[in-house]
Amino acid sequence: xxxxxxxxxxxxxxxxxxxxxxxxxxxxxxxxxxxxxxxxxxxxxxxxxxxxxxxxxxxxxxxxxxxxxxxxxxxxxxxxxxxxxxxxxxxxxxxxxxxxxxxxxxxxxxxxxxxxxxxxxxxxxxxxxxxxxxxxxxxxxxxxxxxxxxxxxx
Amino acid sequence: xxxxxxxxxxxxxxxxxxxxxxxxxxxxxxxxxxxxxxxxxxxxxxxxxxxxxxxxxxxxxxxxxxxxxxxxxxxxxxxxxxxxxxxxxxxxxxxxxxxxxxxxxxxxxxxxxxxxxxxxxxxxxxxxxxxxxxxxxxxxxxxxxxxxxxxxxxxxxxxxxxxxxxxxxxxxxxxxxxxxxxxxxxxxxxxxxxxxxxxxxxxxxxxxxxxxxxxxxxxxxxxxxxxxxxxxxxxxxxxxxxxxxxxxxxxxxxxxxxxxxxxxxxxxxxxxxxxx
Numbered sequence: 001x002x003x004x005x006x007x008x009x010x011x012x013x014x015x016x017x018x019x020x021x022x023x024x025x026x027x028x029x030x031x032x033x034x035x036x037x038x039x040x041x042x043x044x045x046x047x048x049x050x051x052x053x054x055x056x057x058x059x060x061x062x063x064x065x066x067x068x069x070x071x072x073x074x075x076x077x078x079x080x081x082x083x084x085x086x087x088x089x090x091x092x093x094x095x096x097x098x099x100x101x102x103x104x105x106x107x108x109x110x111x112x113x114x115x116x117x118x119x120x121x122x123x124x125x126x127x128x129x130x131x132x133x134x135x136x137x138x139x140x141x142x143x144x145x146x147x148x149x150x151x152x153x154x
Numbered sequence: 155x156x157x158x159x160x161x162x163x164x165x166x167x168x169x170x171x172x173x174x175x176x177x178x179x180x181x182x183x184x185x186x187x188x189x190x191x192x193x194x195x196x197x198x199x200x201x202x203x204x205x206x207x208x209x210x211x212x213x214x215x216x217x218x219x220x221x222x223x224x225x226x227x228x229x230x231x232x233x234x235x236x237x238x239x240x241x242x243x244x245x246x247x248x249x250x251x252x253x254x255x256x257x258x259x260x261x262x263x264x265x266x267x268x269x270x271x272x273x274x275x276x277x278x279x280x281x282x283x284x285x286x287x288x289x290x291x292x293x294x295x296x297x298x299x300x301x302x303x304x305x306x307x308x309x310x311x312x313x314x315x316x317x318x319x320x321x322x323x324x325x326x327x328x329x330x331x332x333x334x335x336x337x338x339x340x341x342x343x344x345x346x347x348x349x350x351x352x353x354x355x356x357x358x359x360x361x362x363x364x365x366x367x368x369x370x371x372x373x374x375x376x377x378x379x380x381x382x383x384x385x386x387x388x389x390x391x392x393x394x395x396x397x398x399x400x401x402x403x404x405x406x407x408x409x410x411x412x413x414x415x416x417x418x419x420x421x422x423x424x425x426x427x428x429x430x
Binding site: 019022039046058 | 155156157159164179180182183186189190191195199201204218250251252254256257338340
């Protein structure tokens with residue numbers, strides 16, 4: 001077993017898990033943070049996107065044991081409690097950017113990462129920063145609009 | 155699984171000595187997907203993510219040196235790389251999508267030895283070398299000497315890729331990287347071509363060409379280069395170059411493309427680079 005002390009969604013958390021577990025397994029099974037979704041399990045769909053030490057990562061491709069003590073992890077559950085996360089959440093509702101909702105946590109985290117790096121991204125930048133997140137419902141248009149609403153561009 | 159995460163390179167060598175058969179894990183973008191999909195998790199894993207001395211990019215004495223743990227994001231956004239090795243920056247920016255680029259490393263991209271890897275063709279035309287370190291030794295070899303066969307390299311069990319050294323290129327007429335995929339993001343290349351060209355008046359003075367996804371390993375097209383060097387790129391010279399190119403092409407048909415398509419499209423890329 002591996003023992004780690006991480007800061008998850010702003011809270012210092014002790015966590016214990018087995019060596020072969022991926023970050024998504026630890027989040028969902030050990031910590032009951034089931035907002036993060038597993039789509040493809042091979043890095044193609046982005047549904048499992050989370051922010052690790054201020055960087056967007058895929059929790060399905062991350063061996064949890066590789067994250068040392070002190071690692072900061074932000075998931076959809078924590079994003080909701082930040083000003084930026086709240087703004088993105090509202091914008092997704094305003095733009096009707098959610099249908100089945102399975103891709104939404106990943107979309108929101110990718111948007112969070114984008115907007116924490118670039119204040120007012122143009123449409124091309126938005127498209128390229130969300131290019132790793134698949135959505136089979138919306139056709140993306142409403143999602144791009146949501147991101148623009150969150151930036152105040154719309 | 156026995157899991158090891160050395161904090162520095164000396165610690166790594168000590169662990170490696172005890173477990174020469176352990177799998178080395180860097181960014182995990184390829185290995186983690188394989189392990190999970192095939193339900194085939196290795197017994198021993200050494201994670202190198204904690205060895206921060208492997209993560210650097212610097213320019214020194216006519217070389218750009220990139221530590222093997224540098225991520226594709228770091229490489230594509232680095233100012234030195236952008237300025238001196240624009241095609242490398244560009245190739246790194248085409249890999250996967252943002253989260254993948256934040257995870258995958260240049261060392262992993264090379265060591266994994268996939269014929270479809272994006273960085274090797276560009277590194278080959280920039281004439282890159284690898285610095286391989288073991289406990290008591292350090293050796294440098296050209297990237298084109300590194301690949302032995304499909305997913306197979308000459309690295310020894312006690313060695314690690316420390317860095318990639320790339321000579322600062324002279325003024326050139328053209329450096330390009332073409333990647334053919336199903337879409338721009340997230341595509342694993344159907345095929346790719348990188349080219350480096352310097353002319354003296356009209357004659358080709360220096361040319362380097364390298365291709366991905368058309369043979370068991372990323373390859374330098376030495377014979378094509380040799381034929382073109384010293385010649386003016388007339389229609390017939392370019393056409394002969396394409397014939398020589400065919401000798402190198404041993405593509406397979408797989409889920410991404412067919413053998414036939416890869417051959418035709420690769421010829422198209424060479425024509426595009428040499429400018430018909």
